[in-house]
Amino acid sequence: MPKRTKKGTKSRVSVSEVFSSNRSNALENQTPVKATLANERLENQEQEITAIAFIDPAVKDYQYLASAALPGTEVIILDGRRDGIDQISEAISWRYKLRAIHIICSGSPGCLQVGSSEVSLEDLEEYTGVRSGLPTLRDWSDSLAKGAPIFIYGSSVAASKIGTKFIKRFAKLTGASVVASANPTGSPALGADWDLEVATKKFTAPPLAFDAKMLASYKHSLDLEVWSYAAS
Numbered sequence: 674m675p676k677r678t679k680k681g682t683k684s685r686v687s688v689s690e691v692f693s694s695n696r697s698n699a700l701e702n703q704t705p706v707k708a709t710l711a712n713e714r715l716e717n718q719e720q721e722i723t724a725i726a727f728i729d730p731a732v733k734d735y736q737y738l739a740s741a742a743l744p745g746t747e748v749i750i751l752d753g754r755r756d757g758i759d760q761i762s763e764a765i766s767w768r769y770k771l772r773a774i775h776i777i778c779s780g781s782p783g784c785l786q787v788g789s790s791e792v793s794l795e796d797l798e799e800y801t802g803v804r805s806g807l808p809t810l811r812d813w814s815d816s817l818a819k820g821a822p823i824f825i826y827g828s829s830v831a832a833s834k835i836g837t838k839f840i841k842r843f844a845k846l847t848g849a850s851v852v853a854s855a856n857p858t859g860s861p862a863l864g865a866d867w868d869l870e871v872a873t874k875k876f877t878a879p880p881l882a883f884d885a886k887m888l889a890s891y892k893h894s895l896d897l898e899v900w901s902y903a904a905s
Contacts, residue, residue, distance in 0.1 A: 723772045723773070724773040727787075728778075730752075754789055755788050757788025760787075774824070775882060778825075778826065780896075781896070782839075783835035785825060794842060797842050810843075811848070814847060817849055826853075827895050828857040828865065830854060853870075854869050857896060858894060
């Protein structure tokens, strides 16, 4: 069972580059009425939920990261008292054609902290069978559009051999490409960045999900601090 103590392919993904979407300037030559209607349609499209960002409340200043989400990205703050993977499975069980799932949590090589559970490679199998009627990792693909990726932001989750095995297994179970970091994630002042260096396979780049400037101003890292939870 997942421990209750808090504790591929190289393909660098930059939040500010890969998640960007180009906009057309085709409205310039339209009449005011048509331009207004077109703008309204554009605004409605921008408000459509295309991705969900799950944020673990144990992440330092998680409210700031939540505020960095752009229109089109729904933010769900996980309950720190409940299993995080179960919460994600439940939340997406009634969604369809999501273009991305973002998991903002603390991490270490081959391990991530979501909700009340620290999930490592050996724990993944616990989320594949019938678990009191809860959706499983194998059900995630039903909620994703074709080619939609799962982004894991925890520091160094994809680092080393154990990290590679972890994201490959995660990808196999969910049926999606998993994109994760091979080094610290977070503030450049701490030697971290917001690049996700490893992807299990090619994926369809989703629309812009976060304000890159706000992420660059974040003052912490997403390292898994074992000591801060062991005492509790």
